[in-house]
Amino acid sequence: MNVKTLPLGPVQANCYIVTKGNHAIVIDPGDLFDLDSILAQGPYTLEAVLLTHAHFDHIKGVDAIVRSHSVPVYIHPQEVAFLKDPSLNASVAFYDRVSIQSPALPLQPGRMNLADFEIDVLFTPGHSCGSTCFIIDNALFSGDTLFQYSIGRTDLPTGSFMEMKESLVRLSSLDDQLIVYPGHGPSTTIGMEKRMNPYLLSL
Template identity: 35%
Template sequence: MFLQKIVAGVYGVNCYILGDEQTKKCAVLDPGGSLDEIIDIVENNEFKVDYIILTHGHGDHIGAVKELKQKTNAKILAHEDEKFILNSSKNNLTHMMGGAFEIEADEYLKDGQIVKIGNLELKIIHTPGHTPGCICIKVDDVLFTGDTLFAGSIGRTDLPGGDYDTILDSLDKLSNLDDNLKVLPGHGPASKISVEKSKNPYMQK
């Protein structure tokens, strides 16, 4: 499994390029910016981008989505409950970021769905709270958590569609996963489920 992180865009989003080295197919998770850097990594490793996968639809995570789709013709994937965010420049906050725009996904996902990238199987885990359609993505021993779970913290819940009690339910869902899973969040450093269960105050409520 090929995995490379880019701290993308002016808001410092963790964008991940996830690929299957055998089939040379890949996905780009949360391209918040830094389009040229993303393209360079894809081309230098001779990958074809099949999917652009959004853990959620806030402007800091979607800044390069349209340009990346134009260059690669990849399908945009997001959870079905994230239409509320993606389809509104007010709800996705791009109206506050200097260039309001909306996005329509090519395919809307459901909880438990499996997305295949070559030989890789990505399990979609619906974890609402930060937004209605937030997802985490499990592949092998890695869990991409977007803005649901950070090292030592969680995503804010005071934005459109956010709900504190709901995100706590989502954290409880994540706490039942394998303790050894590596947590790769949408911002900040990596962690592990076991570490967050023992040290993250929001996972102890």
């Protein structure tokens, strides 16, 4: 498995292109980018778009990908409606109005198979009610739940600090060797965060 990180958009949310064999998935396409030239390097067949949550800075590029590749888009069932809604996707508060028209499929917690990818879907509410983490092989895509030495804010609509704490307890029980690819900033590991992240240390 290979992971390519592209910080996109005005708040530089990390978009991840994950490839394995001749297959690719995109996690959190927060703005437009040249996906086709990345896919041509394999060449890789794009299988799906996975969303860690529906905030504007993680979703703005979804429609362009679906238009050109007709792939399914997966998100927590409670955030399907956020994609179209500029208040719930927080774009109205920070940016211009973002409204995604592509249909999205509801994720289920647990194991999900997509082509060569075996994905563990973890619902980790707190930053938003439908925040989700994905474990693929030795990587955890943590969205805005867990950052290097920090965590996502809980003061946006549907955020909850109590739920965030429960989600962090869950993440801190994962394998120390897991590489964490967060929604913003550099990658880290679960073990490093358990030693250095003040929010995990204070659980």
